[in-house]
Every structure is written in structure tokens, then in C-alpha cells.
Amino acid sequence: MTPLTRLPGVSTHATDEAATVPEGRADPSMLRRDSRYRRRLALADAGAAALSVLVVFVLPAQDPSPVAFLVVPFVVLAAKVFGLYDRDQHVLHKTTLDEAPSIVQVSGLALLFLWLTESVSLAGNLGQGSALVLAATLVLSTLVARGIARGVARRTIDPERCLLIGDAETADRVRDRLFMGHALDACLVGWVSSEPHEQASSDPPLLGRPENLGLILAEEDIDRVLIAPGGLPADEILESIRLSRAIGVKVSVLPRLFEVIGASVEQDDIQGVTLLGVRPHGLTASSLALKRIFDLAGALFLLVLLSPLFAAITLAVKLSSPGPVFFRQPRIGRDRASFRVVKFRTMRKDADREKAALLHLNETDGFFKMAEDPRVTRVGRVLRRTSLDEFPQLLNVLRGDMSLVGPRPLVGDEDARIEGWKRARAMVPPGMTGPWQVLGSSRIPMAEMVKIDYLYGANWSLWLDVKILLRTVSHVLGRRGL
Numbered sequence: 001m002t003p004l005t006r007l008p009g010v011s012t013h014a015t016d017e018a019a020t021v022p023e024g025r026a027d028p029s030m031l032r033r034d035s036r037y038r039r040r041l042a043l044a045d046a047g048a049a050a051l052s053v054l055v056v057f058v059l060p061a062q063d064p065s066p067v068a069f070l071v072v073p074f075v076v077l078a079a080k081v082f083g084l085y086d087r088d089q090h091v092l093h094k095t096t097l098d099e100a101p102s103i104v105q106v107s108g109l110a111l112l113f114l115w116l117t118e119s120v121s122l123a124g125n126l127g128q129g130s131a132l133v134l135a136a137t138l139v140l141s142t143l144v145a146r147g148i149a150r151g152v153a154r155r156t157i158d159p160e161r162c163l164l165i166g167d168a169e170t171a172d173r174v175r176d177r178l179f180m181g182h183a184l185d186a187c188l189v190g191w192v193s194s195e196p197h198e199q200a201s202s203d204p205p206l207l208g209r210p211e212n213l214g215l216i217l218a219e220e221d222i223d224r225v226l227i228a229p230g231g232l233p234a235d236e237i238l239e240s241i242r243l244s245r246a247i248g249v250k251v252s253v254l255p256r257l258f259e260v261i262g263a264s265v266e267q268d269d270i271q272g273v274t275l276l277g278v279r280p281h282g283l284t285a286s287s288l289a290l291k292r293i294f295d296l297a298g299a300l301f302l303l304v305l306l307s308p309l310f311a312a313i314t315l316a317v318k319l320s321s322p323g324p325v326f327f328r329q330p331r332i333g334r335d336r337a338s339f340r341v342v343k344f345r346t347m348r349k350d351a352d353r354e355k356a357a358l359l360h361l362n363e364t365d366g367f368f369k370m371a372e373d374p375r376v377t378r379v380g381r382v383l384r385r386t387s388l389d390e391f392p393q394l395l396n397v398l399r400g401d402m403s404l405v406g407p408r409p410l411v412g413d414e415d416a417r418i419e420g421w422k423r424a425r426a427m428v429p430p431g432m433t434g435p436w437q438v439l440g441s442s443r444i445p446m447a448e449m450v451k452i453d454y455l456y457g458a459n460w461s462l463w464l465d466v467k468i469l470l471r472t473v474s475h476v477l478g479r480r481g482l
Helices: 014-020 030-056 065-079 097-116 128-158 168-181 208-221 235-247 284-305 307-320 349-361 378-386 393-397 412-416 421-428 435-439 446-458 462-478
Strands: 161-168 186-193 206-208 222-226 250-253 266-270 273-278 327-330 338-344 404-405 429-431
Touching: 030 128, 030 349, 065 097, 065 266, 065 338, 097 128, 097 462, 128 161, 161 168, 168 186, 186 208, 208 235, 235 250, 235 435, 284 307, 284 393, 284 404, 284 462, 307 338, 307 378, 327 412, 338 393, 404 462, 421 446, 429 462, 435 446, 435 462
Parallel strands: 161 186, 161 222, 186 206, 222 250, 404 429
Antiparallel strands: 266 273, 327 338
């Protein structure tokens, strides 16, 4: 990045910036990074579109006209119109799943394009079956290709260098989140204190105050500024944003409002004044019914699909150590109702009696967790590493005690420690998995976990449940957080 001292007339102080610095272009290296992401995604979309035409028409020897392959540039153009190449430069979490609804729309338009040109491109061969296969192939291949493209980009492009403007607590939290996020292509270089008497810390390092922001951005080669408003006056926040954008640095804001309402807002406009309408926490009766139908269908499907594995695990647990196959434990569910969660037993018989002697070895704030718990059996260690011990909870889902996705079900003493607005997390049925599982359940302290659960209830949608389930599969296969 070009040092500010080499730019004539540019002040390194935020208070002088508005009068001296016009809005500028990003550093060339940053532009190249964004361009590489866009090119890789465009190639992924083009490849997915070409593959779909090959699978549906060429391989079955339907002999389409070369005109059919015009759908390839059409898909790339449609993806551009839907903003599927521009989002990555504005966000740190470059995820493909969030784009699935737009990808489905692009696939629908591609299908419409082929239908309109059917007489020329496909010689009238676009039947109902071919259309469905084409749409499904295009959606799935695009999701996979984009995921691969982003994975390649993360491994071949230098991560974004981020600077936080905020307090020490926020800096520590952001650093931890960036470290934990396997899909994040960023690192926290340091932070700028919004508090007048903040003490310096070594990790991440305290680099100065907002009035020195320009100099810090130049010296540390910062790509993105993260602003946590906190104790900063509104005019100082605006000046920091203006200065950052003036020298081509990206800006992201961590709104304090998000800690309470998340993204559960609807934008409203009254004669040019923007309002945010906050949705009530929890699920409506119709949403609960939809979630229950989804849970029943998913649980039944998984139980049938996994029944051979279920039987094999039952036999392995029974033969590996004396005691019952299943472990049952009281947990607190929706509206503080108690139920007994079911898991495959992973510890030796009567392990609970040994817990008191091991409390001093606890590794997690708010929960009792040990990476190397001596009470775990050899079979139990494998079940825990692969999360297979959780599968009997599908029976809890069928009974209505739990959901496939939801807040973490807590034992009584843990639940009793949750107070105030955080108790609203219990308005949603507890889940076999949830956002806490995707982030790595063993690495999240209880105080953070209940906030995550609260925000899940505030932002619930069926699509959110689907995304969490898909990310849970990726988490389990990658064996992260164990």
C-alpha cells in the first residue's frame, strides 16, 4: 500500500482528513486479490454450466447444437447481475452456501434461456425430465465448483490484513473468531483503542489511537478496518470511515445492536428517514409447525439411512465395555421443560461418579470438557471424534424433545446460570446441532454460546437450518473442534 507520507496534501490524522483527502482507489495488490476471486468464481460458474449441458444432452447422445453452449456466458452474465462476483470483496466470510438462493435463481434463468432457444439449440429435446436434471445439475455443480474455487483462492492468495478500532475485549473476540473461522481469509494485525486509557496488549498488539489512524494504516499495510463503535463519538467514527475509504482501505462495522437483535430487522423508509423494524424473538406458531415437519422428515430419513451403522455401533459399544448401550441424561429444553437426551455411551460405566475428582482439569469456561478424558472408552473415543455418539438423539427429535437444529440443550446447573434476556434462547427447541457446533463446541465458552443461541432464535429461517446442517456435515468430516 502506498505510504500516506508520499501522497501530497494527505494528512495522517482523522480530524484533518475530510478537508484534504478525496475518496481514493484501493491498493493495486488489494484490487488484484479481489479480481482473482472474481475470475475464479466466473470460471467455476462457466465450468458448471458447461458440465450441465454435457451431462444432460451430450452424454445421452442427444446431439445438441453448439448454440446450447451459449448458456455458459449467459450463466456468467446472470451471476454478475445477481451480484455473485461482487459480494466477496465486501465480506470476510466468503461462503458459498449463502449464495445458494441466488444460484437457484440463476439456474432458473438458464433453464428459461434454453427453453426459449430450444428449437435452435436443442432440436426440441428439452423435455420435462431433462429440464429438471439440468436445473439440479447446474445448482449442485455450481455450489461445488464455487466452493472449490474459493478454497483454491484462500490457499494461493495472501490473507486480508485487518485492523480493529475498538476495545481490548472486542479485539480478543475478533482475533479468536478469525482464528477459528476455517472459511475466513483474514488475520487481525492489531487494534486501535477507542478508550482514552486502554492498556497495551501483546496479542493482538495495541497500535495507537484513532487520531493516528492514517499513519497506522500505511505502516501496517492494512487491507480492511473493522470498527466497533463502543466508546467512539459518532463524528470520530465517520472520520475514521472517511479516512480509511480515502486511501482505498475496506471498512466493516461491528454494530452493538447486533448483539441483541442480530440480523432480524426489516428496513423501512419514511420520507427519506430509514427505520429498522425489529422482529419479535422466537418462532411463530406456523414457523414452529414448519420446523417440526422438517425435523420429522429429516429424522425419519436419517434413521432409515443410518440404520445399518446404528446397529453396528450398538454392537461395538456393547462388546467394548460392560454397561448399557445408551447414555441418558436430563437436559433442559424449550420453555425450560426437562427431558432425557439419548446418546451412545462413550464412557465406562458409572463415569459420573468420577467427575468430581476431575473438575480441576476442566478446559472450557462454563462446561466440563477434557480433550483427553480418562473415562472415555476406546470405542467411545472414535464415536466422539466422528460425532456418531450423537445419532440416537434422532429419537429425541421424533419424540419432539429436540429439533435437528437449535440451541444447545443444557444440564440443569448450566441452565440455571443463564439470566436476563439470554433466557429467551429457550423459546426455541434445543437442537442436535446448531451454530455452536459449527464454530467448534469445545472452543466456545458458555457466555458466548448462549449469545449465539439467542441470535439463532432471533434470525431463524428454514434456510438457516439447512445451512447449519450442511456446515455440520463439513465440520464432522473435517473433525474440527475436537
